[in-house]
Amino acid sequence: MRSYIVDDPVKKRFLLDREALVSEAVLKDEMACIFSKCWIYVGHSSELKKPNDFVTRRVAGRPIIFNRDMRGDIHCLFNTCRHRAAIVCTEREGSRRSFRCIYHGWAYRNDGALGGVPGEEAYAGELDKSELGLRRPARFESYRDFWFMNLDANAPSLLDYLGKATEYLDLVVDQSPSGQMQVVTGVQEYDVAGNWKLMVENSVDDYHLPTTHSTWLNYMANSGVKIERPTEGRVLPTKGLAIDLGNGHFTTDNVNFRGRPVAAWIPIYGEDAKPEMAEIRRELVERVGPDRANRIADTNRNLVIFPNLVINDGSSVTIRTFFPDGAGKMHVTAWALGPIEETESARARRLDAFLTFYGPGGFATPDDVEALELVQQGLANWEDDRWSEMSRGMGREGEQLNSDEHHLRIFWRKWNQMMESV
Amino acid sequence: MGNDITRSQVEDFLYREAALLDEWKLEEWLGLLTDDATYYVPPNDHPEGDHRTTLFILADDIVRIRERVKRLMSPDCHAEYPHSRTRRLISNVRILSVDGDLVTVAANFICDRFRRYERIREYVGGYRFILKRVGDGFRIKERRVVIDAHELGALGAVSFIL
Numbered sequence: 001m002r003s004y005i006v007d008d009p010v011k012k013r014f015l016l017d018r019e020a021l022v023s024e025a026v027l028k029d030e031m032a033c034i035f036s037k038c039w040i041y042v043g044h045s046s047e048l049k050k051p052n053d054f055v056t057r058r059v060a061g062r063p064i065i066f067n068r069d070m071r072g073d074i075h076c077l078f079n080t081c082r083h084r085a086a087i088v089c090t091e092r093e094g095s096r097r098s099f100r101c102i103y104h105g106w107a108y109r110n111d112g113a114l115g116g117v118p119g120e121e122a123y124a125g126e127l128d129k130s131e132l133g134l135r136r137p138a139r140f141e142s143y144r145d146f147w148f149m150n151l152d153a154n155a156p157s158l159l160d161y162l163g164k165a166t167e168y169l170d171l172v173v174d175q176s177p178s179g180q181m182q183v184v185t186g187v188q189e190y191d192v193a194g195n196w197k198l199m200v201e202n203s204v205d206d207y208h209l210p211t212t213h214s215t216w217l218n219y220m221a222n223s224g225v226k227i228e229r230p231t232e233g234r235v236l237p238t239k240g241l242a243i244d245l246g247n248g249h250f251t252t253d254n255v256n257f258r259g260r261p262v263a264a265w266i267p268i269y270g271e272d273a274k275p276e277m278a279e280i281r282r283e284l285v286e287r288v289g290p291d292r293a294n295r296i297a298d299t300n301r302n303l304v305i306f307p308n309l310v311i312n313d314g315s316s317v318t319i320r321t322f323f324p325d326g327a328g329k330m331h332v333t334a335w336a337l338g339p340i341e342e343t344e345s346a347r348a349r350r351l352d353a354f355l356t357f358y359g360p361g362g363f364a365t366p367d368d369v370e371a372l373e374l375v376q377q378g379l380a381n382w383e384d385d386r387w388s389e390m391s392r393g394m395g396r397e398g399e400q401l402n403s404d405e406h407h408l409r410i411f412w413r414k415w416n417q418m419m420e421s422v
Numbered sequence: 423m424g425n426d427i428t429r430s431q432v433e434d435f436l437y438r439e440a441a442l443l444d445e446w447k448l449e450e451w452l453g454l455l456t457d458d459a460t461y462y463v464p465p466n467d468h469p470e471g472d473h474r475t476t477l478f479i480l481a482d483d484i485v486r487i488r489e490r491v492k493r494l495m496s497p498d499c500h501a502e503y504p505h506s507r508t509r510r511l512i513s514n515v516r517i518l519s520v521d522g523d524l525v526t527v528a529a530n531f532i533c534d535r536f537r538r539y540e541r542i543r544e545y546v547g548g549y550r551f552i553l554k555r556v557g558d559g560f561r562i563k564e565r566r567v568v569i570d571a572h573e574l575g576a577l578g579a580v581s582f583i584l
Contacts (some may be wrong), residue, residue, distance in 0.1 A: 186477030
């Protein structure tokens, strides 16, 4: 049992042992203590529109099938044949009533049950097909169409795990008049040559915005967005908070200046968009009342569900998740999320706004990737330069700022606590 | 330029564009575009998608293309500073259709990208351009770049002009 942090409330210092970001042994412990114990995001109901629809992906390194069966019930199945372990579904997405292994032909119904075994009579002993359905994670639960798996049968319920984070998921889902959000077709997948935990930090670290993303701020200003000079010791144009949601979850909560598809107009959207934006706002106010409408439309929030789900409710809404592939590399997947009843023009505006900032061709994400890769390169000196300094804002009483490191410390404390169970 | 557009005319134009991009002469490159030019990189899982209904890697109108060039030429564009070195090879150039002054062209490309301390990143895919005939030459009206990889993965960033 060891600690990777120095957390000194008297001297107001918080230091992180950089070994946590470079060690393959740490990664092995993380797979056991974190990815096998926490609720891990799998997918969204809207990705499976009809009965028999499926997608395949890797979740925490596990190949899975996320699908609807013939009745429409949603499953998460391990994509591994019970016979000799081959992947049974090789397509990225589609519609199938059954999955048939190409190796020896074992075939599974899309509720996971084993159907056919070629040459079944050759098994002399008991071959109980009812015991040989596709395996699945111990737990699989959802909150408002967000599906998570848990490999630990004894884990608390998803709802208990999410706790106060549900309030921030609600602020996303309530953007839809019917309470149904939809993952938009088209995925962004990119690797970063950096430890996966660097993406947790980066997703909520608003301290870096003015330096890493100055070209994005210039683009916003060039397009007519008013970028106020920071005042009162802030580094950002508007005030923003960092909020502890318990269980290792946290969020930023910022006064918006960057435009919101629901529903705050900025010049990038174009004059033509004004009437439709006003109508989206009017519907929102009518449905949830003026206070909550302001809450939804005039703040933006980057939410982290521990350990590796990020929902950026900013220039657009993203679902972003990422998994380690070795201590120094991660795979990132990102989707766009929008109200299911959105008009074509509103959807196009949402996607356009997404690309202004996010993704491998956005005006900001590539510079985030660069920053994280430079961190990982710099970490090569870790044995001689051991500690990362993460004390920013530690002396601050009361409200915590998004540009401080309060929320990063929440992550590291939770991570460190879980790693102590090794 | 007469009615009969030859492949070699199109090739010369594409090679010139490739040279400007590889040499980071991006202001000059903007001169090859029409005033309503667009630039698209569709997502790897839905390369045939429409950018209005599908999340792309990149979907720029001319305003954002110009802003992208401003960004790329800034030393604060960290993903591309110091600039990547790129080298693109273009082949299998085909004229797919001619409709009035618009010429639809397909080509294959390999674009190798080098940064310090990094292994080579090799982008392989297809270009599909709509060229507009202007006087003796062409301008690019639409520039669509389809990356063949199933996942963008190690190709990570499309931060330069691909």
